[in-house]
Amino acid sequence: MGSASFSWNLVGDFQQMWSYPFMVNAFRAGATVAVVAAAVGWFVVLRRQTFAAHTLSVVAFPGAALATLAGFALSLGYFGFCVAAALALALLRRGREPGGSGESAAIGIVQAFLLACGYLFMALYKGLLEGPQTLLFGSFLGITTGQVTTLAMAGVAVLGVLAVIGRPLLFASVDPQVAAARGVPVRGLSVAFLVLLGAATAEAAQITGALLVFALMVLPAATAQVLTARPGLSLLLTVVLGFAATWAGLVAAWFWPYPLGFFVTTIAFALFLLAHGARLLSTALANRIASATIPAGAA
Amino acid sequence: MNPAAQAQQQDLLKVEPASPAASGAPVTPTTPVLCLCGAAARVGGRTLWSGVDLEVQAGEFVAVLGPNGVGKSTLVKVLLGTVPAAAGDIRVLGRRPGEAGHRVGYLPQRRSFDSDLRIRGIDIVRMGLDGDRWGVPLPWSRSRRAEQARVDEVIELVGASAYAHRPIGQCSGGEQQRLLIAQALVRRPEILLLDEPLDSLDLPNQSAVAALIGRICHQEGVAVVMVAHDVNPILHHLDRVVYIAEGGAVCGPPSEVINSETLTRLYRTPVEVLSTQDGRLVVVGQPEAPAVHTDRHTGREK
Numbered sequence: 001m002g003s004a005s006f007s008w009n010l011v012g013d014f015q016q017m018w019s020y021p022f023m024v025n026a027f028r029a030g031a032t033v034a035v036v037a038a039a040v041g042w043f044v045v046l047r048r049q050t051f052a053a054h055t056l057s058v059v060a061f062p063g064a065a066l067a068t069l070a071g072f073a074l075s076l077g078y079f080g081f082c083v084a085a086a087l088a089l090a091l092l093r094r095g096r097e098p099g100g101s102g103e104s105a106a107i108g109i110v111q112a113f114l115l116a117c118g119y120l121f122m123a124l125y126k127g128l129l130e131g132p133q134t135l136l137f138g139s140f141l142g143i144t145t146g147q148v149t150t151l152a153m154a155g156v157a158v159l160g161v162l163a164v165i166g167r168p169l170l171f172a173s174v175d176p177q178v179a180a181a182r183g184v185p186v187r188g189l190s191v192a193f194l195v196l197l198g199a200a201t202a203e204a205a206q207i208t209g210a211l212l213v214f215a216l217m218v219l220p221a222a223t224a225q226v227l228t229a230r231p232g233l234s235l236l237l238t239v240v241l242g243f244a245a246t247w248a249g250l251v252a253a254w255f256w257p258y259p260l261g262f263f264v265t266t267i268a269f270a271l272f273l274l275a276h277g278a279r280l281l282s283t284a285l286a287n288r289i290a291s292a293t294i295p296a297g298a299a
Numbered sequence: 300m301n302p303a304a305q306a307q308q309q310d311l312l313k314v315e316p317a318s319p320a321a322s323g324a325p326v327t328p329t330t331p332v333l334c335l336c337g338a339a340a341r342v343g344g345r346t347l348w349s350g351v352d353l354e355v356q357a358g359e360f361v362a363v364l365g366p367n368g369v370g371k372s373t374l375v376k377v378l379l380g381t382v383p384a385a386a387g388d389i390r391v392l393g394r395r396p397g398e399a400g401h402r403v404g405y406l407p408q409r410r411s412f413d414s415d416l417r418i419r420g421i422d423i424v425r426m427g428l429d430g431d432r433w434g435v436p437l438p439w440s441r442s443r444r445a446e447q448a449r450v451d452e453v454i455e456l457v458g459a460s461a462y463a464h465r466p467i468g469q470c471s472g473g474e475q476q477r478l479l480i481a482q483a484l485v486r487r488p489e490i491l492l493l494d495e496p497l498d499s500l501d502l503p504n505q506s507a508v509a510a511l512i513g514r515i516c517h518q519e520g521v522a523v524v525m526v527a528h529d530v531n532p533i534l535h536h537l538d539r540v541v542y543i544a545e546g547g548a549v550c551g552p553p554s555e556v557i558n559s560e561t562l563t564r565l566y567r568t569p570v571e572v573l574s575t576q577d578g579r580l581v582v583v584g585q586p587e588a589p590a591v592h593t594d595r596h597t598g599r600e601k
């Protein structure tokens with residue numbers, strides 16, 4: 001944007017940004033997307049399904065391209081493609097454990113085919129000039145209030161389902177055999193989670209673009225899991241980190257003339273590195289204290 | 300507190316196993332908690348074993364022995380109801396397999412958690428308590444505190460308090476195994492199905508865990524069915540042995556099953572059982588000796 005310069009007076013900065021309705025919408029949409037992507041992403045990282053998440057986010061691109069080509073609502077293209085691809089993945093990997101090698105082959109097949117479709121739709125739609133970049137890297141400009149409402153509704157639906165299935169899903173992710181013996185529908189949950197992942201991806205892709213959904217899904221969760229091994233706290237931290245990275249990215253993209261996706265990803269990645277650094281430091285300190293107290297205790 | 304929550308809390312705090320009257324068919328000391336009659340198992344179109352008869356009473360410690368691939372784990376899964384029986388009548392606590400829910404505790408064969416799994420041991424134990432419930436738990440409720448107390452108690456019981464707060468992936472095999480036993484025990488099951496719980500433990504840990512299971516079995520009256528690779532660590536805790544081989548099974552007291560005559564009859568080939576001075580048993584001459592095969596699962600690990 002560059003219409004003003006960043007002042008470190010955050011209240012003033014936010015007042016300035018929020019005097020534009022489209023920026024208010026951008027922040028609202030960003031918050032929704034970040035929270036939903038983070039919550040779903042936490043399970044993605046735990047279940048080691050990042051490749052599936054990546055595929056579903058890539059699939060958002062042909063979905064959007066087809067919507068542009070056929071002239072229907074973009075969000076319909078996103079949701080339709082992502083959820084359909086999630087079901088296809090679920091079908092292709094029936095009976096296999098999540099994160100297994102059989103899964104990656106099936107996912108690769110879906111990803112390659114749908115990407116090819118995306119290029120075809122782009123080629124067919126000759127007038128698409130600045131389009132592909134937006135589809136891939138996202139844009140926070142021109143988000144309408146209607147879009148924000150749609151996003152919020154989809155987000156509430158995804159979070160609601162996640163809240164209901166969360167505990168059995170965690171059980172099934174960490175310990176599928178015992179969960180199954182306890183009567184948890186492990187397979188059904190695995191399909192349900194893929195569909196949720198598809199919906200969350202479709203939602204996020206509309207803001208961040210197909211390539212950067214992945215960052216919002218995986219980075220905050222990976223960061224939080226570095227910091228704590230308590231499931232509840234870790235989930236909460238994931239949401240906070242995702243939210244912070246997105247809003248900070250929006251602020252940065254307003255004041256500096258670079259893409260939003262770049263800022264969000266860079267901030268999230270920086271947080272990830274910081275978390276690793278903090279953990280290394282705390283382990284080193286703990287070792288230091290331990291080695292310092294043992295001789296003292298012996299003396 | 301509403302009556303349902305109160306009942307649930309009482310259930311959690313009760314010391315004895317859940318009362319039989321409250322949960323389906325009556326289980327008196329004379330009715331077996333586990334009953335197989337002419338049972339058979341088939342996986343992938345192949346019959347693993349058939350004509351298996353077995354009755355287990357409350358508080359009995361039963362070992363399932365036999366060579367690798369003979370269907371010991373499958374027997375456990377049949378009892379759990381995750382694999383259907385091909386024939387015969389099977390009753391678990393007077394019901395069909397899979398219907399007894401949390402009254403059956405299960406420890407599957409050798410799962411080790413990824414070393415980078417960031418979930419604490421205590422969370423794994425807790426999943427055994429409420430991991431199958433839908434919806435969001437209300438924090439700070441009274442039943443929640445009772446549940447927390449139960450988790451701590453069972454962790455104390457298996458002696459895992461020192462490492463229960465570490466990420467489970469960073470615990471050693473023996474530590475993980477104790478936590479998993481705690482997970483299987485946390486709902487106060489009446490039957491424990493343990494699939495090679497001593498696998499991957501060193502000798503002192505094997506006897507310690509065996510003694511722990513024996514204590515739970517005989518003191519708390521929990522029926523234990525334990526698949527074992529090597530009978531020796533559990534030999535003096537055992538009440539009965541089921542030996543599966545060659546598509547059939549024999550069961551009875553250890554001394555009546557693990558001897559040269561019975562095993563020769565079962566394998567239909569000469570088998571000798573030697574007893575060492577310290578009372579250990581060594582089975583010699585069977586097609587595949589369970590005591591020497593310890594590496595079947597190492598290929599699956601990273």
Ligand SMILES: Nc1ncnc2c1ncn2[C@@H]1O[C@H](COP(=O)(O)OP(=O)(O)O)[C@@H](O)[C@H]1O
Nearest residue numbers: 342343347365366367368369370371372373374
């Ligand atoms: N789902 C399955 N489909 C096909 N074969 C199976 C399946 N599960 C187990 N088997 C086969 O059944 C046999 C018995 O397996 P298992 O019960 O695990 O043996 P054990 O525990 O006695 O070593 C093995 O040969 C195994 O390959």
Ligand SMILES: [Mg+2]
Nearest residue numbers: 371372373408
């Ligand atoms: Mg087995």
